[in-house]
Amino acid sequence: MSPSAGSVRPLAALASGPLRGRIRIPGDKSISHRALMLGALAIGETVIEGLLEGGDVLATAEAMRAFGATVTRQAPGRWTVNGLGVGGLLEPEDVVDFGNAGTGVRLAMGLASNQATTVTFTGDASLRRRPMGRILDPLRRMGVQVLARSKDRLPLTLKGPDVALPIDYRVPVASAQVKSAVLLAGLNAPGVTRLVEPVPTRDHTERMLAAFGAAIEIETNADGERVISLEGQRDLKPQSVEVPGDPSAAAFPIVAALIVEGSDITVESVLLNPLRSGLLETLIEMGGDITIEKRRTVGGESVGDIRVRASRLRAVNVPAGRAPSMIDEYPILAVAASFAEGRTVMEGLGELRVKESDRIAAVAAGLAANGIACEEGPESLVVTGRTGTGGGRVTTHLDHRIAMSFLVLGLATADRVAIDDAAPIATSFPEFRDLMTGLGARFEELEPPAS
Ligand code: S3P
Numbered sequence: 001m002s003p004s005a006g007s008v009r010p011l012a013a014l015a016s017g018p019l020r021g022r023i024r025i026p027g028d029k030s031i032s033h034r035a036l037m038l039g040a041l042a043i044g045e046t047v048i049e050g051l052l053e054g055g056d057v058l059a060t061a062e063a064m065r066a067f068g069a070t071v072t073r074q075a076p077g078r079w080t081v082n083g084l085g086v087g088g089l090l091e092p093e094d095v096v097d098f099g100n101a102g103t104g105v106r107l108a109m110g111l112a113s114n115q116a117t118t119v120t121f122t123g124d125a126s127l128r129r130r131p132m133g134r135i136l137d138p139l140r141r142m143g144v145q146v147l148a149r150s151k152d153r154l155p156l157t158l159k160g161p162d163v164a165l166p167i168d169y170r171v172p173v174a175s176a177q178v179k180s181a182v183l184l185a186g187l188n189a190p191g192v193t194r195l196v197e198p199v200p201t202r203d204h205t206e207r208m209l210a211a212f213g214a215a216i217e218i219e220t221n222a223d224g225e226r227v228i229s230l231e232g233q234r235d236l237k238p239q240s241v242e243v244p245g246d247p248s249a250a251a252f253p254i255v256a257a258l259i260v261e262g263s264d265i266t267v268e269s270v271l272l273n274p275l276r277s278g279l280l281e282t283l284i285e286m287g288g289d290i291t292i293e294k295r296r297t298v299g300g301e302s303v304g305d306i307r308v309r310a311s312r313l314r315a316v317n318v319p320a321g322r323a324p325s326m327i328d329e330y331p332i333l334a335v336a337a338s339f340a341e342g343r344t345v346m347e348g349l350g351e352l353r354v355k356e357s358d359r360i361a362a363v364a365a366g367l368a369a370n371g372i373a374c375e376e377g378p379e380s381l382v383v384t385g386r387t388g389t390g391g392g393r394v395t396t397h398l399d400h401r402i403a404m405s406f407l408v409l410g411l412a413t414a415d416r417v418a419i420d421d422a423a424p425i426a427t428s429f430p431e432f433r434d435l436m437t438g439l440g441a442r443f444e445e446l447e448p449p450a451s
Contacts, residue, residue: 009448010419010420021439024267025429028245029246033056036071038236039082040089041111047080048078050242056098056104059101085236096119105127113142115160121157141167145158146158195227244271253436258310263310286314287312288313315341315384315385356400390417403421
């Protein structure tokens with residue numbers, strides 16, 4: 001089946017008893033994509049432990065095969081990649097389909113641009129609506145030619161230059177995907193590719209490039225901005241990569257435990273990178289009873305076990321500056337805010353309009369369907385807690401995080417919450433339903449609409 005295909009699976013979440021137990025969530029999605037891609041560029045065998053086996057990452061694994069790398073699933077979560085060297089990827093014989101995976105396709109466009117191959121990329125209906133100009137602009141400056149049916153939207157054909165130009169680039173949006181695409185393209189450009197990042201975003205690409213032996217340096221300039229310099233045309237050395245648990249997946253059981261009365265759960269081995277920890281910070285400010293146990297280092301990243309007990313939450317103002325460190329977590333934060341005393345104000349959310357769905361609109365509509373007071377601004381959301389009791393049906397727009405957020409809502413509202421389609425959850429967190437059920441969550445499958 002192509003990553004873009006699939007059938008609709010409506011699901012309801014029912015009011016649930018206390019959630020109890022310990023769970024281990026799957027590997028981090030961002031790190032999983034990057035491990036496969038850098039593995040494909042390193043000659044020799046890269047071993048990845050704890051790879052997320054969700055649809056998005058599987059699409060990247062398939063793409064790396066299409067580029068000629070040998071990618072093998074040795075055991076659940078344990079994968080090996082035999083790469084082809086920087087500049088050594090082959091031209092795929094067919095269109096490369098990334099399904100729902102924005103990170104996969106944007107980073108792969110950078111990868112494919114550092115050599116003279118012609119590659120056509122596509123994705124599902126959600127991905128074909130998302131803006132690609134932010135990636136294509138710097139790539140064009142590096143010498144890449146772009147052919148598009150519709151302006152800067154997938155499907156797109158990219159023809160890499162014979163010799164890529166290293167560029168100096170100021171990242172105009174707070175986006176780790178843009179930063180990463182330029183760095184990956186810079187890997188095979190002769191000379192130094194230099195990026196200025198005014199607002200720090202997740203740094204997994206930089207960390208992993210350094211671990212694979214790339215010539216990368218990070219400094220802070222006089223204005224306090226991060227400056228990343230990468231010297232191209234250096235070999236990468238294969239690595240053993242241990243992928244820590246995904247904090248963006250952990251967010252769902254964590255919020256569920258805070259809002260379902262009597263809950264007490266522990267989520268093990270979660271990545272605690274400060275550039276990903278905005279949600280935890282916010283939930284603690286809201287009065288969430290959250291403690292980090294056994295803090296340790298795994299594969300160069302800080303991880304810990306997160307213990308969460310049900311809590312009376314109070315509303316907070318979430319500063320715009322925190323958005324990059326919790327950009328994927330606003331839908332589930334809005335669910336937590338639905339149970340907090342007062343008005344939670346979330347600002348600086350412009351980027352949410354161009355995620356897997358328009359997440360500001362999708363969250364506002366979903367909360368309204370469940371009677372929860374919510375004000376939607378162009379770049380903001382305000383949620384007034386304890387105003388609704390559920391009972392709604394939510395449209396998820398092919399967005400896994402909207403689907404999981406509203407299922408979590410339904411575990412704690414008096415009336416059940418239904419979503420139109422649970423299938424996209426498999427893109428990032430295939431074990432979601434089983435793990436949540438194991439903790440005590442109740443779900444009910446609904447009839448799919450007659451086709
Ligand atoms: C990601 C970066 C973020 C995030 C996405 C994963 C990454 O996107 O929303 O889920 O792995 O680099 P942007 O770069 O668009 O902010």
